[in-house]
Amino acid sequence: MNVVFCISALVVKELYRRKDFYVVFVLTALITLMMGSISFFNDSSMARYLKELCLFLVWVSLLFISVGAAARQLPAEREQRTIFPLLAKPVSRWQLIFGKFLGCWWSTGLALMSFYVFFVILSGTREHEWPLASYLQAATLHWVLLGIIIAMVMLGSLVFAAPSSNATISVVSIVGLMFLARYLNKIALQQPEPLSSLIYALYFIIPHLEFFDVRDLIIHHRAAIPWWAWSVAVVYGLAYVAMFLGATWLIFRKKRLST
Amino acid sequence: MNSSEDHVAARVRFGLLVGVFACATAASWVQPRLEVLSSSYxxxxxxxxxxxxxxxxxxxxxxxxxxxxYFHSGYYPSIFDQPKNKSGVMSEEIRADERSAFSKPEGKDDHHGHDDHHEGVHEEHEEADFLGKPRDFIEAFGRHFFASTHSHLESEQEIKELLPWLKLAAEMDSTRPDAFVLTSYWLRKELRKVDEAEAFLRQGWRINPNSVEIMLELAKLLEADRKDEERAHNLYEAALTKWMRQHPHPTEADYEDTIVEQLLGRIARIEEKKGNYVRAELLLGKLLPLSPAKSEISEQIAALRAKIKAIPAPK
Structure with missing residues (x-):
């Protein structure tokens, strides 16, 4: 396991040396603060539109950071041929994959923590309310979602030819899953057989990423999710992470590394 | 040496002078053309x-x-949930509230109207249960993660949260009278920001001079908040005239938006106050087939007739 942690620490270092996170963080903070300075009808105490905007920017930023980071991990090692000395250490292929995944997940977790600290301070100072349990649930579910995304993109990096195509296809799929997965059962019921059964089967198979998006609940001051439901969602998300990583390993163990 | 330096300095001064003239000439040539260009653009x-x-x-x-x-605290149908109407349930709720105000001045309690309003809202609540029973365990479980129960914004601070979106909507498409009317409604009725509501409505009226909705809302503001019944009366009349001109042959669908109902009811009430019982009765007679509160209006017509009869005939 030490090997895995060493690889993941290297990935974390690599990612915090890059400027992506700092740029998007500063941009998010600037846009949010600028929008927060606007007064509507001589009143500047509205907070929900600001929370919505801030969370939207956080989600978009973290989506691109995680997809960008995960998409280039394995292809970069192969292109620079650093994968050969790495595997000769000896490091097994599953350790390499798991280490890369953990590195990306931790680094996006650090970014997520920075964003949420900013968000909590912003909403707390505007609304004078601190529903910390809800914020904790939102942040952890978001982090689990990022885990699924990273595992999915790492699988894509072995399936698709280039990191750019992998990133594009992954972003389109993730956005599609976020917006459509919840409604696939309704769409299925409106279709003729056998299409209806096919879509319904797909509905049960695909990861329901909408479970991890609880922005509406915190924007509109809804009650916190029951902890049992939160726990089930976390386990559900981790199961998909394991599935994607397992599939990545299955492909990677037979993959020829020379380009 | 000195004379040659003076010579150079004189040349530089001359050059600068020519430069200044050239710049001024170029600016006077460019400026009007730029103005034309930017206005055409x-x-x-x-x-x-x-x-x-x-x-x-x-x-x-x-x-x-x-x-x-936001009005429903995030509980809102998606395109897959088939919303009941395009205008939005917030507008429906306001209409129910306005309907209840036909036979009473704004701000005064009216038991009957109050019940009507709640009946309307109750129906809307039933309609708003667009989610229905969950079809499978994933859908049932997923309802923990989004706003899946119906609730409304209630406190003043919560109502404020609507304003940024309404203002942005009005700025994005200033030809939509509903954005101005809705904003004014919340500003004056819930937040008691009458000055801001009036300024915003007048801004909307300048852009949409033919909007009967904006005129009606402005008249309500003048009547209820400014207590200026005379100007409100004039504006109601002007709005009714405009509506008649816009709908020379009104159909049933034209009456569905309740604007004419509200105008007739409000003008009738003011006429009655002024002692013009005959005109008030005439207007209520027109309102009777349009309004859901038929029995109440019939009673008012009967009361007006009694008042007309009680007037001594001129000698």
């Missing part, structure tokens, strides 16, 4: 109008929906 339009074009209308629609979504 954007006219009186804002930068966002020039950049976004017709996309602004789509955005305005989206912002109105967003305000409606």
């Amino acid at each position: 954007s006219g009186n339009r804002s930068v966002s109008e020039v950049i976004l074009g017709d996309f602004r209308q789509l955005m305005a629609n989206q912002f109105m929906l967003k305000a409606d979504e």
